[in-house]
Amino acid sequence: QVQLQESGPGLVKPSQTLSLTCTVSGGSMTSGTYSWTWIRQPAGKRLEWIGHIFSSESPNYNASLESRVTISVDTSKNQFSLRLRSVTAADTAVYYCARGYSSGQLRLSFFDYWGQGALVTVSS
Amino acid sequence: SSELTQDPAVSVALGQTVRITCQGDSLRNFYASWYQQKPGQAPILVIYGKNTRPSGIPDRFSGSSSGNTASLTITGAQAEDEADYYCHSRDRSATHRVVFGGGTKLTVL
Numbered sequence: 001q002v003q004l005q006e007s008g009p010g011l012v013k014p015s016q017t018l019s020l021t022c023t024v025s026g027g028s029m030t031s032g033t034y035s036w037t038w039i040r041q042p043a044g045k046r047l048e049w050i051g052h053i054f055s056s057e058s059p060n061y062n063a064s065l066e067s068r069v070t071i072s073v074d075t076s077k078n079q080f081s082l083r084l085r086s087v088t089a090a091d092t093a094v095y096y097c098a099r100g101y102s103s104g105q106l107r108l109s110f111f112d113y114w115g116q117g118a119l120v121t122v123s124s
Numbered sequence: 125s126s127e128l129t130q131d132p133a134v135s136v137a138l139g140q141t142v143r144i145t146c147q148g149d150s151l152r153n154f155y156a157s158w159y160q161q162k163p164g165q166a167p168i169l170v171i172y173g174k175n176t177r178p179s180g181i182p183d184r185f186s187g188s189s190s191g192n193t194a195s196l197t198i199t200g201a202q203a204e205d206e207a208d209y210y211c212h213s214r215d216r217s218a219t220h221r222v223v224f225g226g227g228t229k230l231t232v233l
Contacts, residue, residue, distance in 0.1 A: 096166055
């Protein structure tokens with residue numbers, strides 16, 4: 001059973017960098033089949049895809065966040081990470097890491113395993 | 125990027141059938157996947173692809189699609205099905221980028 005767990009500071013000051021790590025257990029990250037994804041959800045709002053990375057490809061990012069975000073992977077530690085720079089109060093949200101699968105041939109995409117979520121508050 | 129539109133709220137009487145819809149241009153090319161989210165919990169995948177349920181999801185959940193609209197149907201809704209439901213698909217305009225719908229709050233009466 002694959003499990004994901006987010007970790008990192010729950011409070012970040014405005015203009016600083018939000019950093020979160022997702023640790024994956026119960027499965028290997030080296031397969032190129034799956035994407036390793038960050039998704040966030042402000043209180044009472046919709047899920048927002050931040051971006052993802054495959055173990056052997058460059059990351060893809062939400063265009064609205066692309067200038068501030070970096071996602072990286074360390075397969076030796078079975079972890080992937082999120083860095084979001086120059087944060088404001090609008091970045092306050094629950095941040096989820098998830099495993100994704102996508103196939104253009106099969107015309108489908110889904111996230112089958114999720115972490116429990118990490119609340120990050122941006123405040124001075 | 126494309127967008128996915130859902131009705132904000134839907135209600136259903138206990139034991140009845142309810143359909144939750146999701147509209148968007150990307151759905152002409154990609155199937156939607158559907159997630160159930162209860163308060164304070166992470167989303168759970170309930171339907172993906174043409175109409176596939178992950179292991180452990182009750183068979184009262186089913187999916188369908190036509191044109192730019194995807195639907196999640198719950199046949200014989202139970203009290204425990206009360207939750208927010210989100211659709212998701214790949215973005216039609218970019219490789220591997222994805223979009224989520226705004227979510228539908230399902231109330232079971």
